[in-house]
Amino acid sequence: MSAPVESPMHTQHLLADPYDKPLLTVKFRAVVSRDQLAAAVDLGLSTYNGGDRHPDTWTVAEVRYHAESQILAGSGRELQEGAEAMAEMARPDFYDPWTRERVQAVYRAVDRAFPGAGGIS
Template identity: 40%
Template sequence: MTLYTLAPGITRDLPPAIPPSHLWGPVDRGEEPRAIVTVQVAMTRDMLALALDHAVTNAYDALDTWTVAYIREGVEMALSMEGPWRIEQDAHSFPDLLDDPAARTNVQAVYRAVDRAFPLYAPKES
């Protein structure tokens, strides 16, 4: 596993954290939450794409119409369901799907959506 933590007080040149779009958990069922836990996960472009791909549920044709907020919500949902370790591990092979003619169009749509919702890591045009 190659996912690491950055100890408090140690700084790196990291992008600013994006605030969460929703509060997940038993907040709408009348139960009293004991705590609100915030988890920050540094994600690569491929990790973001894999998480979004898992959230798309075959709506690839609509991805170009999704709002930034909806794309980010999808990434958060997939990350909360699968966890950062699984996403990080599986993301290494996600770009390989670009070589599969049957998957290429869908994968390109996922990357376009990620680049719109998380523009800091969008590829530079040459």
């Protein structure tokens, strides 16, 4: 199975403390769904950087960085649960229109950062 979109690999310094001497850079590939990307980006940007900004204002660089950071740092189960929640909240009949619009904006941010990964919800 191959992924339709490749993300530029960023060096993430999540596993070593700043005072540690880096020994090795390990590269890996993760095949993720559009919903999983949206969940990773939402968690990263809403929690750490940009939570007070609308997702339509998030830059491509921010979206890519936080997607990769959360995929690397999080668990597969957490990512899948987040993906299922994002997909549910993006549905046109979701009961809370404010949440639905915000989640759909997260998907738009993902689509900007990873063209070809899917379409607008």
